Amino acid sequence: GAGVSQSPSNKVTEKGKDVELRCDPISGHTALYWYRQSLGQGLEFLIYFQGNSAPDKSGLPSDRFSAERTGGSVSTLTIQRTQQEDSAVYLCASSAGHLQAFFGQGTRLTVV
Amino acid sequence: AQSVTQPDIHITVSEGASLELRCNYSYGATPYLFWYVQSPGQGLQLLLKYFSGDTLVQGIKGFEAEFKRSQSSFNLRKPSVHWSDAAEYFCAVRPTSGTYKYIFGTGTRLKVLA
Numbered sequence: 001g002a003g004v005s006q007s008p009s010n011k012v013t014e015k016g017k018d019v020e021l022r023c024d025p026i027s028g029h030t031a032l033y034w035y036r037q038s039l040g041q042g043l044e045f046l047i048y049f050q051g052n053s054a055p056d057k058s059g060l061p062s063d064r065f066s067a068e069r070t071g072g073s074v075s076t077l078t079i080q081r082t083q084q085e086d087s088a089v090y091l092c093a094s095s096a097g098h099l100q101a102f103f104g105q106g107t108r109l110t111v112v
Numbered sequence: 113a114q115s116v117t118q119p120d121i122h123i124t125v126s127e128g129a130s131l132e133l134r135c136n137y138s139y140g141a142t143p144y145l146f147w148y149v150q151s152p153g154q155g156l157q158l159l160l161k162y163f164s165g166d167t168l169v170q171g172i173k174g175f176e177a178e179f180k181r182s183q184s185s186f187n188l189r190k191p192s193v194h195w196s197d198a199a200e201y202f203c204a205v206r207p208t209s210g211t212y213k214y215i216f217g218t219g220t221r222l223k224v225l226a
Contacts (some may be wrong), residue, residue, distance in 0.1 A: 004155075015212065023211065031212055033213075034157075034212065035214075035216075041204065041218065042216045042217055042218035042219050043156075043202065043204075043216040045213055045214070045215070045216075046215050050211075050212065050214070056211055056213060077128070091156070092157060092158075093214075097212075098144075098208075098212065100146060100161050101158075101214060102156050103148075103155040103156040103157075104155050105153075105154060105155045106155055
């Protein structure tokens with residue numbers, strides 16, 4: 001596609017359930033990022049994939065969060081046993097190496 | 113520690129007035145610098161970026177930014193604001209080599225009065 005695509009756009013889940021958020025980066029982009037944006041907050045780095053290198057997971061807030069990137073393309077962010085504080089907009093971005101990152105529209109996650 | 117500071121959480125300007133949004137960074141070396149804009153319910157759109165060279169960079173929608181190394185600043189400006197500029201603006205930095213992790217400021221929400 002022409003841009004970074006994220007699905008679903010909105011997700012409401014019950015506390016304690018697992019959720020999966022999907023990101024389709026721009027074709028050919030080797031770098032992929034996940035950020036979290038909480039209400040009134042800036043963008044919090046979660047994880048970064050670059051090509052075949054080991055991902056930079058330094059921003060994942062707990063072991064309930066994990067992400068994978070299959071075939072160097074699509075990425076899935078998984079949150080296990082969701083908590084209310086996980087409610088936020090999760091943004092995915094991709095870039096072609098050193099160039100600027102392009103962001104998707106985000107997935108708004110609400111944990112009730 | 114690496115950080116980006118946007119000291120103004122909210123700014124209100126009248127349509128047609130000039131605008132300056134402040135951004136200061138703390139980094140070991142001069143990073144790449146970016147300004148992104150986020151309209152309500154939307155993702156982030158790149159306004160402009162600074163990699164090297166001329167310290168005054170032009171972006172989309174009539175925005176420009178000036179990199180001042182001595183002040184570790186990268187302020188965003190627009191000479192005449194339009195109502196459609198109302199949005200949230202984020203300054204970001206990224207190292208020039210190694211990990212390409214972006215560090216964002218907390219954003220400045222711009223309100224435009226008709």
